[in-house]
Amino acid sequence: MVALHVPRTASDEGVIDAARAAIGDALLDVKEAVGEITLTVRRESIADVLKALRDTPGLEYQQLMEIAGVDYPDRSERFEVVYHLLSLTRNRRIRIKISTDEVTPVPTVTTLWPNAGWLEREVFDMYGVGFAGNPDLRRILTDYGFEGYPQRKDFPLTGHVELRYSEAEKRVIYEPVQLPQDFRTFDFLTPWEGPEYRLPGDEKATAEEAGAPSPAPAPNAPSTVNPKTPAEEKKTTDAPSDTGAGKPGDVQATKEARKPRRTKAAKEVSKPEAGADTKPKGRRGRGSGGATS
Numbered sequence: 001m002v003a004l005h006v007p008r009t010a011s012d013e014g015v016i017d018a019a020r021a022a023i024g025d026a027l028l029d030v031k032e033a034v035g036e037i038t039l040t041v042r043r044e045s046i047a048d049v050l051k052a053l054r055d056t057p058g059l060e061y062q063q064l065m066e067i068a069g070v071d072y073p074d075r076s077e078r079f080e081v082v083y084h085l086l087s088l089t090r091n092r093r094i095r096i097k098i099s100t101d102e103v104t105p106v107p108t109v110t111t112l113w114p115n116a117g118w119l120e121r122e123v124f125d126m127y128g129v130g131f132a133g134n135p136d137l138r139r140i141l142t143d144y145g146f147e148g149y150p151q152r153k154d155f156p157l158t159g160h161v162e163l164r165y166s167e168a169e170k171r172v173i174y175e176p177v178q179l180p181q182d183f184r185t186f187d188f189l190t191p192w193e194g195p196e197y198r199l200p201g202d203e204k205a206t207a208e209e210a211g212a213p214s215p216a217p218a219p220n221a222p223s224t225v226n227p228k229t230p231a232e233e234k235k236t237t238d239a240p241s242d243t244g245a246g247k248p249g250d251v252q253a254t255k256e257a258r259k260p261r262r263t264k265a266a267k268e269v270s271k272p273e274a275g276a277d278t279k280p281k282g283r284r285g286r287g288s289g290g291a292t293s
Helices: 015-026 043-055 116-127 207-211 251-258 264-270
Strands: 027-033 036-041 063-071 079-087 092-100 161-166 171-176
Touching: 015 027, 015 036, 015 043, 015 092, 036 043, 043 079, 043 092, 063 116
Parallel strands: 036 092
Antiparallel strands: 027 036, 063 079, 079 092, 161 171
16 A cells, blocks of 8 residues: 555644633634634734744744635624634644724734735725734735725625726726616526526417427427428419519610710710811822822
8 A cells, every 4th residue: 555645734632722821811702613723812912912823832823824804894893804824833724813993903913924014915905904014005906096995895896987998098097987787687597497588579478388398309200490392382473463573664765774875075075076077088099199298
C-alpha cells in the first residue's frame, strides 16, 4: 500500500479555554460548529485580541488570511467584520467577529499584518466600513467616482450611475442609469417540466389543447406539416378572372408605350440647319471631269 502524506492538523481541544484566558473581558461570545471556532469580541479591542491570538503560546495564529464584511440591515450595528486567522505551526484556523455601524470606524490591524491594508480597503469599498489608522483607505475594487457601496443590502441592483465611452467627447462619461425595460420575471422550473407560456390568441384554444404537448407521430406516418401536392393533381383556372390578372390591355398601346422616346435635345442635334448642303459629298477623282488640285 502507498502511504498518503496528509498534513497533520492539531485538535481544537483547549483552544477556547486558552482564548478566554488570553482575551479576557474583550470576549463576548463563543460558538463551535462543524469543527470551526468563532469568537465574537469587542470592536475597540480587535487589535489587542488578534495580537493575543498570534503571540500566545498554544494558540499561535500567525497569519491573517481574510477580512470579510457582512450586512444585516435590521440590526442597530448592521455590519459585521470577520477576521480569519491561520496557525502555520498547528495547521488550524479560527474566526473572529466584531460589529459596527455606518459611522463608527474599526481599529486597523495593519500594525500586526501589512496585508490587512488591502483587505480593509476591500471592506471599506464594498460596505463603507471605516478603519481608523489605515494609512491608505481608498477604494480598491470600484471605479473612480463610484457612488454608494455595492455589497450593502439596500444598494440597487442596477447601481446609481453607468459609464460609457462618448465618441463626441472622446472620453468616458458617467450618466444616470436608464433601463429600456423593467426587469423580467423568471420561472425557475426544470427544463423537463417547462413553463406554460400563454401567447396572444391562446384563449381561443380549448382547455385540453392549451397546454397539452403534441403527440409524437407514428413511424412511417405521412407528415401533416406542409403536405405536398400530389403529382396527378393539376392546378387549372376556368377563366382569366381566376388568375387575378384583371382585364387584358390594348396591344397597340402597349407597343407604343414600349418604344424608346427621343429627347428634345437629341431631336435638335439630329435636325439639319437651314441652307446646309444635305447631299453626300463624294470623293472627286480623275474620272470625274473636273480638275484636281
